Amino acid sequence: MRGVMRGYITAVDAVNYRMGRIAMYGIFVLMGILLWSSVSKTFFLPSLWTLEMAQFVMVGYYILGGPYSLQLGSNVRMDLLYGGWSPRRKAWVDLFTVLLLIFYLLVLLYGAISSTAYSLGYWKSEPISYLFGVITGSEEVGRLERSSSVWRPYMWPIKLVMIIGFTLMILQCLSEFCKDVLRLKGEEI
Template identity: 60%
Template sequence: MNLARRFVKIVDTINYRIGRVVMYGIFVMVGVLLWSSISKTFFLPSLWTLEVAQFCMVAYYILGGPYSIQMGSNVRMDLFYGEWSDRRKAQIDCITVFFLITYLGIMLYGAWDSTAYSLQYNERSPTAWRPYLWPIKVTMCIGIFLMLLQAISELIKDIFKIKGVAL
């Protein structure tokens, strides 16, 4: 029980802090896209702005995903769920979280394989700017891994809720 509590506390703390920092990434994207508009209007268009904005967006939603799960702001089908008691919600979440964990495990396996390939062959984007792809792939691996840890943390919280044990 103490090990589970420590795991939940550590994972929740890490994902909360990362999520709070990453949430300001929207301003980075706005800045990049604003520069893109200004440079296309008044100067020569920049080759790098579209891809940097895409990379920022990927980092934003991949690293923000665990925070979103932790805050309960992920999308749910509220037709029935909203009317259930907290204990019933925890019981259903204990079942459905296994689908999420399976999905994230498969995603992590694919992301890890893709990252290894990218590092081994110095994979670059096929665009005119041609940035290396490994930094965003490493970011994806980290984000998916953190989301997997957060899903396990939510499972532990739901099990405690079902048993009526305080976390």
């Protein structure tokens, strides 16, 4: 069982490390969009797409970088208490709190799946089976949702990024859970 846990930890950490390193460069994309927005508003006609595109890039940056942040331990903790605890006590507290985080992320993932199904034109009550049907080709895509702004981009791509980000975050939380279990068994991670 320990070998399976270590293999899972290695695989998930590798995927989230690479994804996090790629997502880090999203800040430069965001800066470029905002720079163009400033230049176009000052010297030309204002671009209609810059504000909404900056929001989309920020969502991707934040959601895809979250698992990487959790992996590195750079997430916010209450160090006033947590910092002085023994490694074993930290592992017990992390073991409990990561379960609460997984529950929260599962709720967010279901909401993201429902929202993505809606943006693909599905208005019934089984969004998960619908998305699997779209992937396999057994379901048809309906009327695609668009933003209500003047630019009117399709909404499904950013909602798909949310599904991917929440899934990676859940996988990273399970990796952290396995790390805590191994720490409690006295193993080095």
